[in-house]
Amino acid sequence: MSSPTTATDAQHARWERFRAGRHSALATEHGWLTLTSFQWLESQPSRMELVPGLWSTDGTTAFLTASAADGLTVVETGQVVEGTIKATLQDEESLMWVQYGGDDGKQVVVELAMRADKYALRTRDNGSPVLTGFTGVPTYEYSPDWVIQGRFEAYAEPVDVPIGTANPLVDGVHRSVGEVVFRVPGVAHEVRLHAEAEKLGALNVTFHDESNGETTDEWRKVFIPRPRPDGSVIIDFNRAINYPSAFTPYGTCPMPVRGNSLDVRVEAGEKLPQE
Structure with missing residues (x-):
């Protein structure tokens, strides 16, 4: 990646509010x-x-x-x-x-x-x-360099793609509605990741990256706000979060579609939970 960009106070405050909401949601009764x-x-x-x-x-x-x-x-x-x-x-x-x-x-x-x-x-x-014993999820420091502009290329019809899950006895299906396409600064090629639909037109992307198994869990996900009319999207990897299977061995969380990988270390968002 290129030289780091400094976050504005407003950007950092929005991220802090996001983190506080995330911790509150995780720490709910029977969650x-x-x-x-x-x-x-x-x-x-x-x-x-x-x-x-x-x-x-x-x-x-x-x-x-x-x-x-x-x-x-x-x-x-x-x-x-x-x-x-x-x-x-x-x-x-x-x-x-x-x-x-x-x-x-x-x-x-x-x-x-x-x-x-x-x-x-x-x-x-x-x-x-x-x-x-929960005190929060460790994260990377907020980095505006990991707020990336891209585009969404919708499929004519959703495509069901077989996937694995965190439980080896449970298979899953990823309903791909299109692909999010973007470039990571310092990497020559485009990245294409399958996306699922969320409420109000938002997207959900489940991905691997080179930090998995070292500083981050085996895979993470990031929610992307509804694409603009021209298909442009903003992918904020500072908001990449762990699936429940990062915290418990009893989850059946979906794995990424084969090929939903970034061949760089995405040093943004949530890290491995503390033991």
Whole structure:
């Protein structure tokens, strides 16, 4: 990269507000920092680690059998689970289903999830040391050199691209709506990265770079505001963030599309979380 550019006070203040919001979002109750297990359901009613009751699936529906003494209640209604309850999800859907533990009976939420067309449980424990010990995500210093102008080249129709995820037993699909094209200062060739659609016309780009596994996680993502009418976009890599799988081994986060890589060190945005 060329000689560093000095950030203005306004740029730095906007970035500080972004970082504060990011930390608040991560540190929410029953959020990504509270995951303590990921377990597949079996066809026979079985006990699961960390969770009361007997759990099973017939392939299309999940079942939970428990007694009042197990202390489980339904998250949505607060009703005590006594007997058998059931739920049905579509692939990639999740349900914060039941809760238990703590003084209020709500310390742990059990999330029912359908991944790779199979049912799984994830426990979300507000007592997790990942949450209680959280002091923020390390980042690079803000650098205006990593605020890059580019363009978005939309596809005529979205293209579904098979991808891997943070869980080797779960495959994923990236719905590419086009490519973000830009140049990194000091690098001769253009970079092309597949993008997914977000709300209000924004884009989401998941990428590898040469810093991965050293100062940053194995991959990160950056959100890009809605392209202008001429297709131009601003990619602010200072806002590159980690997926939940950087903080927990129980995520099923999507990996980048093959080739969504920058052959430079993107020394901007979030670094590896502290142990």
